Amino acid sequence: MTLTSWVPVPAESDFPVQNLPYGVFEPAGGAARVGVAIGEHVLDLAAALGDEVFARPSLNAFMAQGRRRWQEVRARITELLTDERHRPSAEPALHRLADVRLLMPFEVADYVDFYSSEHHAANIGRMFRPDSEPLMPNWKHLPVGYHGRAGTVVPSGTPIVRPNGQRKPPQATAPGFGPSQRLDIEAEVGFVVGTGSELGEPVALADFAEHVFGVCLVNDWSARDIQAWEYVPLGPFLGKSFATSVSPWIVPLDALEAARVAPPERDHELLGYLRDRADWGLDLTMRVRLNGHQVSEPPFATMYWTAAQQLAHMTVNGASLRTGDLYASGTVSGPEPGQRGSFMELSWGGKEPLELPGGGTRSFLEDGDEVTITATAPGADGVRIGFGEVTGRIEPAR
Template structure:
């Protein structure tokens, strides 16, 4: 046993045996992606460990992406997770496991799963109300359907990128209300959206809906997500069909997928609903499906917001039920996002559109004022959830730096 073994974590490490998020990595000097599990500030080569210890799930873990494991279903997820926890905590496995732990700063992290479809929702009442007040100051902030169904739209799966990938400022058509005609060029109102993404593992059958009660049978885990938004492009294009080019240029996700089973202490009741829900969305008698996640948004290392996920009006289980109620099938690797997470207080707003009230109230940062993002700005999302015995479960961070638009 080495004097300072990576298996010996400090008390309260948020990436301890109670967490064990999955990712995909390549070590220095090796270009073969493989499944990894984060443990403290190291990454366990899960496939190599499974092979060394004779796990019946070795084939699922000796893959370049998480999709085969995700497709195996919840009994396999639970068995694999229990096995990994045992490998990392049982002193009898130290000799086999310790050489398979790679320092986090010596590996390259990759997009951990192949994205099948991508859906983005609009589940925060505080966010939706603020946006409604900004764009419809003389009308009702919420649309008539908002409290009857989780509003969402289909995004572009091919532009989901892993944390750390540069985000190139998009070009597109822009037209301010006073402009006589649209112009073309780089977005001038580039924004963030602090969100949580849910990753589907087990698929469903075309024509059959997924009920609220089946949420944990289909969803493998979750991750932090930044759905970058070009507000000026979006404002000109979205009537009448909704978001398109203003959203589809990049969506950043964490390199780590936190299993739902790591969040047993984080489940909580969602806010009280003040509208009767149709039966397929009615969760009054269901197991609580809200999540107590504490999020933070930083620009260039300076915290600008702390959105609370526990206040989200619509839960991920309701979003999944609504997404499939028409018979649409789930595929392994489907990703659906919560929508911008915002709380009731100004310092809890999850996007610059809200934080600056559409540019009216600039943020004061150590390196200058911001209304929207400038080239070179780096945005980082972090979060934690309550774990067992007062511990914390850290969610993998999402970082992206704005690169200048490509001009030709």
């Protein structure tokens, strides 16, 4: 039997009762607080559940309470929204999404960005290092990643100012300075840590769901010309640190059970701490729109490394986790040209500009361009669940 809510949920909605993603919203004239999306509404959790942990402008305090509590709250919200008898008490806690402002859903502790799509890594390798093997020797032995700037993770809708910086064309003898001319997106999936861990104690792959609270969409804006000049030998820095956008809704792991799939076949045996004991690949289909027209449909299920493997790797050296840690998958690119998660790949480094569905071509982002990333996945009861969207518009360099 398909579970349904007494709250009307349009057929195309991202937010059926099988989803129940968490966010932070500001009602007209009210203070920011935690809510759950249902159809075209958001449920004020402090009001509906009478728990002050939700009367805050961030999910962190609730996320820190741990998996058992997350499951209790999810069960309670499901009951409230599906049992007509709760309607009289719960309905006053609903706000129309159209009437509220969605804010940054959590305070970011550390931000790590992985690089776990084989197709993306190989595409970038071919373009950045044309004379070498596209994948580095370590790539299939460990999920390559690096730390990004937590302080510039911004909520969906924040304008993205085109960054200035140093860039050196291959034939130039010295770098020049100015606005990035190769401004790009990276369509990624983000994982939000709820409960931390102790310094010195690795988190086992099997404990993934004890620590990770939920999933969001990430656009890791990238200035390819700045990145290309700066990134050797210590990795990306200013080419990435100007902004990273996240979607306002955090989809709980429990909403994604039906989306779990096996990751791609491995070419060779993995070291013990990375061996899959449970499948945490996710059958999530992303869509990238430029100025309203879809330009790509990256398939998350093609990612070589799962989020559980990323977590196990990130902590195997004893590095501790904190509530609010965000780690992103890396650009999601599938094997087909129409499945690439960056303009760098879609336009092959600018050599093959993308024909836009709305007319014209595009290699990299122009001022005024708006990029929106969405995603859907199979949910319980055969329904489709959605992730909302992460969007941002490019403002001219200052």
